[in-house]
Amino acid sequence: MDLYFAPLSCSLATRIALYESEQTAGFHEVVLSTKRTRTGADYRAINPKGQVPALVCDDGEILTEGVAILQYVADRAPASGLAPPAGEFARYRLQQWLNYIAAEVHKQVFYTLFNPAVPIEAKTFAREVALPIRFEHLSGHLKDRAYLVGDRFTVADAYLVTALNWAAPGGVDLKRWPVLADWHAVQLQRPAVARAVGEELALRAAA
Known part of the structure; x- marks a missing residue:
């Protein structure tokens, strides 16, 4: 591949x-x-x-x-x-969270914040209205859970930790949502996550 x-x-x-x-x-x-x-x-x-x-x-x-x-x-x-088997209900929960992160967090919030062509009014809405709603929803779900789906790390968690990495560059203080801040910090300690993030940080610094 x-x-x-x-x-x-x-x-x-x-x-x-x-x-x-x-x-x-x-x-x-x-x-x-x-x-x-x-x-x-x-x-x-x-x-x-x-x-x-x-x-x-x-x-x-x-x-x-x-x-x-x-x-x-x-x-x-x-x-x-990393994904429940096809046909199990948990697989649809995985797809639910993958689509939520893609549509509601990635596209509606961070794509809007980072795209220089987006009008300032849309950026303000994304930062002050859309983002808090979505982060509160994620916080509520993760309050008593270690992972988005089931009891182990899945590709939905890989996508969410990636999206939360954009908070600081986007001027968002993740500490406003302690559950998400703590969850993000824990995931960054996973060996695979730390390796991937470290490698790409090095590439970004070298560019």
């Missing part, structure tokens, strides 16, 4: 999932501003949308959209427990 990624973007969740499940992959950094890889190749030949992540599978199939890629990676290593 080959993962096309941008450091500390949503593709980080897939790197975490690969490390958690001890799967090997090639990693190809994409410069999103130019839509080219670090080697100069046109990334749009892999993903015409120009977004990360994209995963080139062993059979040559190309998979895009982070939520789909995360489930694919998890299903390749069922013993890792």
Whole structure:
């Protein structure tokens, strides 16, 4: 497999999932501003949308959209427990949280905050209205739980820890939500998470 990624973007969740499940992959950094890889190749030949992540599978199939890629990676290593088996109700809970993070946290909040083309009124709404509602919802769910789904780390947790990494760069003080701040701190100590985040921080610093 080959993962096309941008450091500390949503593709980080897939790197975490690969490390958690001890799967090997090639990693190809994409410069999103130019839509080219670090080697100069046109990334749009892999993903015409120009977004990360994209995963080139062993059979040559190309998979895009982070939520789909995360489930694919998890299903390749069922013993890792990164996703409940298909058909179990817990699998739909996983999909519920993956979609919530993608649509409500990633896109509606952080995409809005980081996109320079978004009007200031929309940014203010995202920061002052949308974000608190979503963080309160997540806090309520995680108040007495270690993980989003069941009793073990899943790809939904990999996606959420990735999204919460954007709080500080987005000017959001995560300490306003102690449950999330504590949960995030614990997840960052997981060996696979620490490895993935450390590697991508180094890449960002070197850019």
